[in-house]
Amino acid sequence: MNFQNKKYNRKEFITFLGKVTLGANFIPPFLMSYGNTSKPIKTGDISNKQLKKLKKLSLEGLVASDQDDLLLTKGLDYHVILKWNDKINNEDRFGFNCDYNCFIPIDPKNPNDGLLWVNHEYINPLFVSGFNYRDAKNIKTKKQVDEEMYNVGGSIVRIKKENEKWQVVHNDPHNRRITAKTPMKLNWDQPLKGKTTVIGTLANCSGGITPWNTFLTCEENYDGYYGDNQYDKNNKPTKIPSYYGWDKFYDYPPEHYGWVVEIDPKDGKAQKHIALGRFAHECCTLFQLDDNRIVAYTGDDKNDEHLYKFVSSKPNSLKEGTLYVADMKKGKWLALDWENQSILKSKFKDQTEVLIRVREASKLLGATELNRPEDIEIDPITGNIFVSLTNNKYKGDYHGSILKIEENNGEFDSLNFNSSTYMTGGEKSGFSCPDNLAFDFSGNLWITSDISGYSMNKFDGPYMPFKNNSLFVIPRYGNYAGKVIRVASAPRDAELTGPWFAPDGKSLFLSVQHPGERTTDINNPTSKWPFDQDKIPKPSVVAITGDLIEKMNYLNKIES
Numbered sequence: 027m028n029f030q031n032k033k034y035n036r037k038e039f040i041t042f043l044g045k046v047t048l049g050a051n052f053i054p055p056f057l058m059s060y061g062n063t064s065k066p067i068k069t070g071d072i073s074n075k076q077l078k079k080l081k082k083l084s085l086e087g088l089v090a091s092d093q094d095d096l097l098l099t100k101g102l103d104y105h106v107i108l109k110w111n112d113k114i115n116n117e118d119r120f121g122f123n124c125d126y127n128c129f130i131p132i133d134p135k136n137p138n139d140g141l142l143w144v145n146h147e148y149i150n151p152l153f154v155s156g157f158n159y160r161d162a163k164n165i166k167t168k169k170q171v172d173e174e175m176y177n178v179g180g181s182i183v184r185i186k187k188e189n190e191k192w193q194v195v196h197n198d199p200h201n202r203r204i205t206a207k208t209p210m211k212l213n214w215d216q217p218l219k220g221k222t223t224v225i226g227t228l229a230n231c232s233g234g235i236t237p238w239n240t241f242l243t244c245e246e247n248y249d250g251y252y253g254d255n256q257y258d259k260n261n262k263p264t265k266i267p268s269y270y271g272w273d274k275f276y277d278y279p280p281e282h283y284g285w286v287v288e289i290d291p292k293d294g295k296a297q298k299h300i301a302l303g304r305f306a307h308e309c310c311t312l313f314q315l316d317d318n319r320i321v322a323y324t325g326d327d328k329n330d331e332h333l334y335k336f337v338s339s340k341p342n343s344l345k346e347g348t349l350y351v352a353d354m355k356k357g358k359w360l361a362l363d364w365e366n367q368s369i370l371k372s373k374f375k376d377q378t379e380v381l382i383r384v385r386e387a388s389k390l391l392g393a394t395e396l397n398r399p400e401d402i403e404i405d406p407i408t409g410n411i412f413v414s415l416t417n418n419k420y421k422g423d424y425h426g427s428i429l430k431i432e433e434n435n436g437e438f439d440s441l442n443f444n445s446s447t448y449m450t451g452g453e454k455s456g457f458s459c460p461d462n463l464a465f466d467f468s469g470n471l472w473i474t475s476d477i478s479g480y481s482m483n484k485f486d487g488p489y490m491p492f493k494n495n496s497l498f499v500i501p502r503y504g505n506y507a508g509k510v511i512r513v514a515s516a517p518r519d520a521e522l523t524g525p526w527f528a529p530d531g532k533s534l535f536l537s538v539q540h541p542g543e544r545t546t547d548i549n550n551p552t553s554k555w556p557f558d559q560d561k562i563p564k565p566s567v568v569a570i571t572g573d574l575i576e577k578m579n580y581l582n583k584i585e586s
């Protein structure tokens with residue numbers, strides 16, 4: 027299907043939005059993809075008076091800061107929606123280290139009431155279970171592991187905006203936790219290590235949304251929990267030990283983790299999509315073709331790993347189809363297809379083994395090693411695919427870049443593409459280590475940075491000029507077009523993750539992940555954000571609001 031030439035399909039859009047009645051002034055400024063960007067409900071709902079007000083706003087960036095606070099540029103405000111350990115119902119609590127956010131309205135006509143999905147990527151044992159690895163005598167107990175298992179996965183929480191503030195609807199029947207103990211089915215015909223149902227999801231970094239309105243949550247650094255099996259040239263496995271030591275109490279095979287997981291918001295039912303391969307998935311960004319086949323882009327966030335694309339052979343399937351890996355030099359998508367690739371047949375016993383050991387299979391096919399491919403978004407105006415390459419310090423790439431991929435003729439199921447660097451990180455551009463990406467409704471690109479806590483603010487290091495991790499926007503139109511503007515600065519040691527626009531473009535949901543990560547003494551934490559009565563840092567989801575968010579989302583309308 028040709029993206030550039032695709033005429034806006036009103037029926038498709040109405041189907042997606044459900045029962046919404048579209049006003050005469052409803053003119054969607056963009057075409058649809060299913061990445062980490064929300065679906066607007068009322069882009070036309072803005073008065074001339076409001077437009078005049080928005081036009082007057084100037085866009086002033088923040089200077090880099092090492093202050094322990096969530097700082098916002100002029101025109102923005104924030105309030106905390108959910109903090110770690112907050113009760114979401116009588117049984118459940120909000121998990122640790124929130125990452126990806128995704129919001130689906132319950133009634134498509136009301137953008138102010140819906141279900142928020144939040145990933146809980148990993149735990150800091152010092153805060154979560156009280157385990158301190160710095161104390162040699164400290165041995166982790168099963169109880170501590172159980173608490174850690176509860177704190178990863180994800181949360182479904184109904185939230186409502188009332189009096190301009192988003193609030194949790196406590197005890198709403200949708201509110202639930204998905205954890206490392208939740209049983210879930212494999213969407214595959216063969217069992218993995220003898221199982222068709224596996225226990226739990228973990229390492230949930232970023233994600234995506236499907237055209238059928240379910241959440242995708244991606245298992246990234248899965249090897250930290252139950253280790254992994256590494257194979258020698260004779261196909262003999264060696265167990266790599268886990269970092270968190272859960273395998274001491276739970277004998278779950280590493281092969282059950284490292285997948286893209288789909289969650290049904292209505293009942294919390296989860297399934298793992300084996301056809302999309304097993305690796306450190308950062309995100310999963312979908313595009314629905316005219317015949318309803320699905321294209322899914324997903325990157326492996328590890329030094330020298332790869333970029334993948336799944337193309338389904340059946341409508342709305344994440345099972346039937348082919349997984350491809352990118353050869354950037356030739357601009358080709360290489361099929362990870364055991365049946366038709368003799369080199370894969372000689373190494374692996376079947377397609378299931380290819381999918382489990384997809385990194386090895388990709389290298390055999392000659393796929394290109396990339397510098398930590400993280401988040402992926404489809405530009406809503408051009409259909410180009412943007413991929414964050416965070417960094418690769420061992421190869422001397424400290425600041426990363428953003429890669430642009432143009433599929434041949436704009437056809438998402440094409441096997442050929444062109445690629446180029448859209449922007450390079452560094453002092454000149456003003457950002458370093460790009461991670462999450464989000465396009466707003468006008469096509470401005472928002473970027474979060476992921477400078478590691480241990481490198482940040484080191485006076486003699488390459489990251490010193492950038493100070494704390496931040497949120498940036500690259501405006502598409504006007505005087506600031508193409509400039510990188512810092513709009514938010516994170517609390518100490520933290521990373522801003524999971525940017526997601528509310529469907530009316532008036533709020534930006536954002537996670538503040540791992541504030542105070544370098545704390546060694548819980549009584550003297552390196553951060554106290556969000557400054558509640560407990561006086562310890564708490565990963566939290568905030569809503570950023572204000573004229574600037576609205577201005578950016580309606581910018582194309584202002585210009586026209």
Ligand code: FEO
Nearest residue numbers: 231246308327400
């Ligand atoms: Fe969990 Fe690749 O960031």
Ligand code: CA
Nearest residue numbers: 062401463464
């Ligand atoms: Ca994103």
Ligand code: CA
Nearest residue numbers: 231232461462
């Ligand atoms: Ca990330």
Ligand code: CA
Nearest residue numbers: 400416461476
């Ligand atoms: Ca990251």
